[in-house]
Amino acid sequence: MTDLPETTDRKMGLVIDLDTCVGCHACVISCKGWNTENYGAPLSDQEPYGADPSGTFLNRVHSYEVQPETGPAQLVHFPKSCLHCEDAPCVTVCPTGASYKRTEDGIVLVNESDCIGCGLCAWACPYGAREMDAAEGVMKKCTLCVDRIYNDNLPEEDRVPACVRTCPSGARHFGDLGDPDSAVSQLVAERGGMDLMPEQGTKPVNKYLPPRPRDRWTDQSVLAPFLEPVAEEPRGFLAWLDRALETL
Amino acid sequence: MHPAPSIIAFTTFSGLGFGLLFWLGIDPTPPSGWVGFVFFLIAYLMAVGGLLSSALHLGHPERALKAFTQWRSSWLSREAVCAVATLTIIGVYAACLVLGGWHVAPLGWLGALLSLGTVFTTSMIYTQLKTVPRWNMPLTPALFLALSLAGGALLAGRVTTALVLLLLAGAVQVAWWCLGDRRLSQSGTDIGTATGLGSRGAVRAFEPPHTGSNYLMREMVFVVGRRHALKLRAIALILMLVVPVALLLLPFGHLLALVAVLSHVAGVLVSRWLFFAEAEHVVGLYYGAR
Ligand code: SF4
Ligand code: SF4
Ligand code: SF4
Numbered sequence: 001m002t003d004l005p006e007t008t009d010r011k012m013g014l015v016i017d018l019d020t021c022v023g024c025h026a027c028v029i030s031c032k033g034w035n036t037e038n039y040g041a042p043l044s045d046q047e048p049y050g051a052d053p054s055g056t057f058l059n060r061v062h063s064y065e066v067q068p069e070t071g072p073a074q075l076v077h078f079p080k081s082c083l084h085c086e087d088a089p090c091v092t093v094c095p096t097g098a099s100y101k102r103t104e105d106g107i108v109l110v111n112e113s114d115c116i117g118c119g120l121c122a123w124a125c126p127y128g129a130r131e132m133d134a135a136e137g138v139m140k141k142c143t144l145c146v147d148r149i150y151n152d153n154l155p156e157e158d159r160v161p162a163c164v165r166t167c168p169s170g171a172r173h174f175g176d177l178g179d180p181d182s183a184v185s186q187l188v189a190e191r192g193g194m195d196l197m198p199e200q201g202t203k204p205v206n207k208y209l210p211p212r213p214r215d216r217w218t219d220q221s222v223l224a225p226f227l228e229p230v231a232e233e234p235r236g237f238l239a240w241l242d243r244a245l246e247t248l
Numbered sequence: 249m250h251p252a253p254s255i256i257a258f259t260t261f262s263g264l265g266f267g268l269l270f271w272l273g274i275d276p277t278p279p280s281g282w283v284g285f286v287f288f289l290i291a292y293l294m295a296v297g298g299l300l301s302s303a304l305h306l307g308h309p310e311r312a313l314k315a316f317t318q319w320r321s322s323w324l325s326r327e328a329v330c331a332v333a334t335l336t337i338i339g340v341y342a343a344c345l346v347l348g349g350w351h352v353a354p355l356g357w358l359g360a361l362l363s364l365g366t367v368f369t370t371s372m373i374y375t376q377l378k379t380v381p382r383w384n385m386p387l388t389p390a391l392f393l394a395l396s397l398a399g400g401a402l403l404a405g406r407v408t409t410a411l412v413l414l415l416l417a418g419a420v421q422v423a424w425w426c427l428g429d430r431r432l433s434q435s436g437t438d439i440g441t442a443t444g445l446g447s448r449g450a451v452r453a454f455e456p457p458h459t460g461s462n463y464l465m466r467e468m469v470f471v472v473g474r475r476h477a478l479k480l481r482a483i484a485l486i487l488m489l490v491v492p493v494a495l496l497l498l499p500f501g502h503l504l505a506l507v508a509v510l511s512h513v514a515g516v517l518v519s520r521w522l523f524f525a526e527a528e529h530v531v532g533l534y535y536g537a538r
Contacts, residue, residue, distance in 0.1 A: 003321050018445075028457070053460045060457035062534055064439075068449035075454060076445060080534065089378065095325035096314040114314055117307015120324055122467065123249075126379045126437075128531035131463040137307025194444040197530065199436045200378055208444055 008106035011178030013205035023077030027163035034162035044135035082129035082142035083204035090121035251524035262298025267400020273360030327369035334362035381431035453536025468529035488515025
């Protein structure tokens with residue numbers, strides 16, 4: 001049923017730290033690697049080695065430049081995947097009931113054997129979190145690695161989404177955002193975690209931690225003293241040459 | 249949004265087909281026998297043809313029956329249910345007229361109501377999308393209904409009604425364009441709210457996620473030049489409104505009527521192309537488009 005649940009027991013989701021993300025795309029690759037061979041249809045590529053390669057990805061990393069009124073511009077790497085919205089418009093538009101939000105943990109999933117590939121849910125998502133697989137004709141989206149996080153066959157430390165497990169900079173956090181005492185909720189409270197496009201009314205579960213202010217023109221670099229020019233006034237033959245050339 | 253030929257054909261022809269079915273349904277003296285057969289055949293070809301072309305757009309057309317299940321929450325599902333109900337009811341009404349010469353008026357009225365319901369539900373599929381501010385306004389259903397009723401009247405050969413409705417539809421169309429042009433900025437969504445970084449300064453898309461294109465960009469990021477769009481709007485208006493009205497004002501002739509219909513259909517097709525091509529999806533903001 002594509003009605004949304006009134007409430008969910010937990011709100012599992014990601015917290016992404018825009019301050020630490022270095023834009024390495026490792027999460028993109030590990031996501032594709034895990035999800036192309038597990039839950040549902042594989043994530044196909046079209047012409048991967050051709051002139052115009054493209055493919056299905058559940059997580060993509062953008063980069064933005066922010067130019068403040070004064071001071072230098074800041075570059076922000078920006079990973080984006082499904083935000084598992086509480087008021088998910090992608091779910092209610094689905095004509096077949098293939099799209100649904102789970103009551104137990106709030107994860108938004110697609111039942112691929114019911115999906116007719118109409119594409120309407122991708123139109124309804126403001127974040128571009130759903131992509132129709134060109135080979136399978138069904139809608140693909142982030143599952144929050146539902147087949148890892150409850151998987152007893154995996155060692156405990158691997159029971160997190162593949163992107164979180166992979167991130168080399170610790171920019172991705174996973175947990176229950178419905179529980180105010182969870183580590184992720186505390187992190188969000190501490191760092192002023194924000195929603196993307198709040199005016200769209202989707203109430204995303206995933207939160208983004210804003211980058212900390214950095215790099216002012218007036219700041220002295222800690223390395224500055226070590227980077228003083230080493231050249232001194234010339235002496236001896238070079239001094240004579242210098243003077244001679246000066247008088248020329 | 250990507251102007252996919254299958255969806256443009258679907259919305260245009262099913263709109264006209266259901267418009268014609270509406271007028272046939274409420275007609276106090278509907279055509280019967282062979283003439284009736286031809287009228288209903290044209291309406292069904294358009295309505296069903298439109299629906300079939302939309303089914304071509306699906307990744308899994310063989311599962312299309314599942315789309316009838318979610319009518320409680322989904323406008324697309326409601327549209328599917330309405331369309332089939334209309335075609336069934338009017339099918340019975342038409343069979344009575346064509347085969348037996350009986351005019352079962354209440355059945356016709358019900359069919360007419362359902363025809364309008366189908367056009368309305370089609371328009372709501374687009375209107376409901378907050379992600380496409382240009383579509384997300386009450387004038388969108390008005391536009392679909394006005395065009396469907398005007399085109400239907402034209403096809404049904406109701407000259408006076410068609411004249412009035414064509415002018416009305418033209419007015420709604422112009423108003424829809426004018427209001428639509430302001431919708432994206434009114435929605436308050438921009439690259440600043442999309443990234444949450446807007447309060448820190450001017451945000452610019454620096455690098456896309458991949459060097460190649462992807463489904464999202466192909467489907468939702470389509471940009472038409474403004475000058476181009478203005479020209480096409482003028483063409484759409486001339487074809488769907490000015491030419492048919494001028495022809496209807498001339499003394500009636502079957503050839504003229506045919507030209508009026510063809511011109512109107514061509515005009516609606518252009519307008520529908522623009523409906524999609526000009527619509528800005530907010531996901532484009534992540535890619536630095538508008
Ligand atoms: S991010 Fe998009 S796909 Fe994910 S729940 Fe929200 S609206 Fe749906
Ligand atoms: S593409 Fe599939 S999941 Fe999305 S709305 Fe259509 S049927 Fe539902
Ligand atoms: S793996 Fe981590 S650091 Fe690398 S792009 Fe993804 S979130 Fe950013």
